[in-house]
Amino acid sequence: MTGVKAMDVEAGDASTHNYKKEKSFAPMGMRIVFKDLDYHVASNANKKERAFLLKKVSGYFEAHQMAALVGIALITNPRVLFLDEPTSGLDSFTSNEVMTVVKTLAGDGVTICATIHSPTSYCFSLFDSLMLLVKGRVVYFGPRGHSAIDFARSACPNVKEFLPGYNDAEYLVDLITEADIAGKSDDMADHYVGVRPGGGMGRGCGMVLNSSMYKENAATIDQYLSESADVLPAHIQKELAVRSATVTPWWWGLKTLIKYRTAKNYKDGEFLGPRIGDKIMISLLIMTLYLGIGDEFVDSNYVNIAAVLFMWCTLPAFGAAAYVPSLVLERNLFTRERNDGLYLVITYLLSKMFDELVLAGLASLGISAYVFYGIQLQGQWVTFWLIYYITLSNGIVLAYFIAAISPNLDVANALLPTYVVTLLFFGGFLFRFHEMPPWWKWYSYIDFLRYSWGSLMVNQFEDNDPKWLGGTVLSNYSLHNVDKWRYMGYSVLFFIVFFLLALITMQFKKYQSR
Structure with a gap:
């Protein structure tokens, strides 16, 4: 991200909804980085200055990188600023330059508390008081x-x-x-x-x-x-x-995050690949493996139809593992921005859901279409797609909840598939509901895969429920009295529950120990 865009993002999140660039704290931050250059230099500067400003921050000189971090922190207009070794890795000239900037902040009424490593005599002279531990x-x-x-x-x-x-x-x-x-x-x-x-x-x-x-x-x-x-x-x-951790309305923070981060993510192959690639590959495998069997209503084929519908439900749940790193790897960024008061937890979580659900919705439209028509399944394609999308959404928000409660990525990657595997046994296909032991039957009621698969089965056989094994296909799987729309509603409730659990966890769990 360029220095100008970094200032835009932070200023947009930190300010109130009537934010205007020229009135925000961004000018102060940009002057910290480039001294006598005004914020509008991004649009008015000569070519050399403009090229420098439009570099990514990682391409700045070390002094400008450090000053950029200070400038970004200043956008929230803090009264106290903690700096952890701001001169580490810098030469003496650059160290003096950075600490001179910091000293000017102290003169403007900001209390600076800084640890420092091997200060020069000049740097040391800038401090008003000293604490040794x-x-x-x-x-x-x-x-x-x-x-x-x-x-x-x-x-x-x-x-x-x-x-x-x-x-x-x-x-x-x-x-x-x-x-x-x-x-x-x-x-x-x-x-x-x-x-x-x-x-x-x-x-x-x-x-x-x-x-x-x-x-x-x-x-x-x-x-x-x-x-x-x-x-x-x-x-x-x-x-x-103030009565709130941030002055930014949730909807304004959401708009800012979508404007900058969602747009960036949708152009990033590393973001798109794990979220689309696996679904395309597996769906093509399912379609070609079960090609044309959906309208073959013969005794030997009913298990195959039930199996493909069951796999169609379980794959989104297992594919949720691709979403776990998104939250775990951003913890430090989330913690810093929350501490800076840039947004509420609900704002951050909603922005992540927007990123994931919009992309999942668009991708699942095409994927579900060629699977449904390639296998020649019966019922309504819209229902087939909607059930897949709801199940995928449950998998996504479940992954975020698991990531939120896990101390690290290794635990999250182990916990998520373990939980999903338990759901398979109680979904109704591997073990029929009426044959489950009474001491385990309760678990099937809190298994969202049960409701997804049940809805798909009813969508497939509701207009033509053939005789099979002394009953019908739906009665054989204890689905003869099921309303697919009611089951879909239950699936949506799981999304709400997982979302609230993730929100509560992120609100109260401390991700940094001091």
Whole structure:
């Protein structure tokens, strides 16, 4: 995705429904990336600048890639911004450039909390305060610079000499690391808290005399916590008074996701292949294998007709495995965008259903047509197609539910086929309903394949239910009193249930542990 389009997507999701590009936060984000270039440079720039902007973000220089991420995060207008090593992998010039941009954000009222790896002297000078952690304990929290070095040396004297060529940041990191290697990390943490060793070294071996720095920090925190919200500026009070995780209406977020992501997916062979290719191959196999048997009403052929209709129901359920990775592999993206308040969970899930169901509906029209007429099945083709489409939709939403509850892709790929296999035994073909053991019969009522296959059988034989094995074909499979439309309605209820289960799981399950 290009930088311009990435800004469009994020700004469209993050803004209200009256979003206008020129009034959104996109200009700020784009200026973060390209400094003095305006957002409209995408349409007004010279050819060289335009070509650069229309590159994919992966083609940007490293500094611009990092700045683009910061710019995208700024579209939601955050008051606090957490940056995890924004200079990692960058050279000193690029690091200085990125951190200078970050410093300007702090000057605009954004609180920046950043971890940083091997900062240059210039980068280090940009920070207002410094917190050092060793093994999860605070060993220093105060101004950066020589005061931090003096405090660390007073905690662990004679550990590391300040040699010529050191800058403050390098020496401080080396000093803390050397002390930790020497087993004095608890001494440093105790020194910050203000513990005087008594009879031993380390945590819990002395009397607490709270250091002046610790007292000042604690007092400042208490002051912030005790302050009334009334002391905040009016615009910040308004921001904090929100009742929802996002200001974006669900329908606007859905429109934005469909506009950018659905359109992109429908042009992507990797997206289309697993969703269409397997269905075309298997349907061609079924059609050619059972070619022309659908109108042969003879005793030896009724099992074949029942079998092909049963396979027509089970294949969409097994094919649902192709949809599992879509949700699992996007978890990090989903979590980040949800944390940024870009959309509601229902918005995301509806957009995924739109992606899958529209494509499935269009593909199933042609597939069901040549299977129905190639096998010369009886009944209504529209019913034949509709049952297949509902069953396929159940398989899709089932795959999303399994993906939502599974911790990883391996578990999801094992859980889905295991569940589908259990459905085969209770669908009514492998084991007739009236012959099922009473202690297992209940499971057939919550098997959506039962209702799909039952509807197909009634559609095939309702106008001509021939005599067979002392009864009729439908009575032999306990389907003589079945209304195909009622069974189709039951199948739709399964879709609603699986959808709600997936929605509830995605709403409350935490996909990241901290």
